[in-house]
Amino acid sequence: MGVVYSAIHPVLERNVAIKVLTEYESGSRAVQRFIQEARLVNRIEHPNIVRIFGYGELPEGRPYLVMEHLAGRTLNALIRERAPLSLDEAFPILEAIGAGLQAAHEHGIVHRDLKPQNVMVLEQLGSAPVVKLLDFGIAKLLTPQTSSLVATRTGTTIGSPSYMSPEQCAGREDIDLRTDLYSLGVIAYEMFTGRLPFRAPSHVEARSMHLHEAPTPPSLVTGVPAPLERIILRALQKRPEDRHSSIAAWLAELAQLPVEVRHWRPVPAAHGESFEPPVDTLALGKPGELSRADVAITPQPKPQMRDSRLSRRAAFGLGMLAGAVAMLAIGILLMRWHRVQPVAEPARPSAVTVPTIKAEAPATSAVEPPAPAPAKPSKTHHKRRLTPDDINRDL
């Protein structure tokens, strides 16, 4: 819908972010939404919601908003780099998102487009991260003033399918704050498991899964403890009345989890389900355009497969080597055999080296005086020509 620029305010000399509407038509729904975003955000005025302090139009008429510049990164980038997160890591972020949403709800405003791309996180050493909600462009006022604001056409669905509640997917008009709670549940699921509850190849299928399918329990993905799992799955209930009645109630339950759950660390591939790493293998397009459900996930080769392939190759190599050594040995034996086979050529005895034949020791008897000690066999080898007689004798 818009392009966001980083800029410096010439008078205030401070960093700002300027969001400019890309496609516009004077008085169009998009322009009205843009103005509405500025008005709603200023109405809420909360530390967990981005501040908007200017609205204007470029010379050719394109509207723009001037916002505080947030130096952090989106929650989407953080999830892709670090998920699955422990409760210790995730809780301050969920709490801050929840505080911003709760403030909006108390002003009768439902965000309707809550997703990690619309949350900025600035991590700071030694203190809680600064978290701000962005993009109230499709937010809805639930109070009587609604008539003065932009209404969505009946039956139209707006939002981001991967994070949309079932009632939003169904295009229902009577949505309330619990739609944001559902989206927060999807974000929590993703933070604790590193994957979306519904991974669909298309928007249509994602909507259908939100409406009709149950997500894989997070305990089966990364070993999320039962009390935490219950809280996440309650936010993901299909019927709004089965969820908590407010974001504050959901957060309160999260905050009351026992210490051992607070210190839980995710276990990849728990219970045999393969853990899908944060999607660093996915190509990212324009921020906010792609979600995990929109793109195919490249499976990583399993390391043990590579190992077994290697060992098979090594075994083959060793076999070949052993074969070559055996062939060589047979060759040498054959050559030696041929060298002592001049039987066919008796006239030309070969000049081979043979050990000196030992002198026979004379026979000894008890009555006879001891014979002189037999000569020690000489270690010296003498060379002499092998004659056909020698060969015949050996044979």
Ligand SMILES: Nc1ncnc2c1ncn2[C@@H]1O[C@H](COP(=O)(O)OP(=O)(O)OP(=O)(O)O)[C@@H](O)[C@H]1O
């Ligand atoms: N105040 C800001 N400071 C720094 N970065 C910002 C700020 N506002 C927005 N951005 C960046 O610009 C991106 C788009 O912003 P925003 O969601 O407001 O616009 P959008 O065009 O409505 O996006 P979409 O409709 O795709 O959600 C954000 O995901 C964030 O990366």
Ligand SMILES: [Mg+2]
């Ligand atoms: Mg956005």
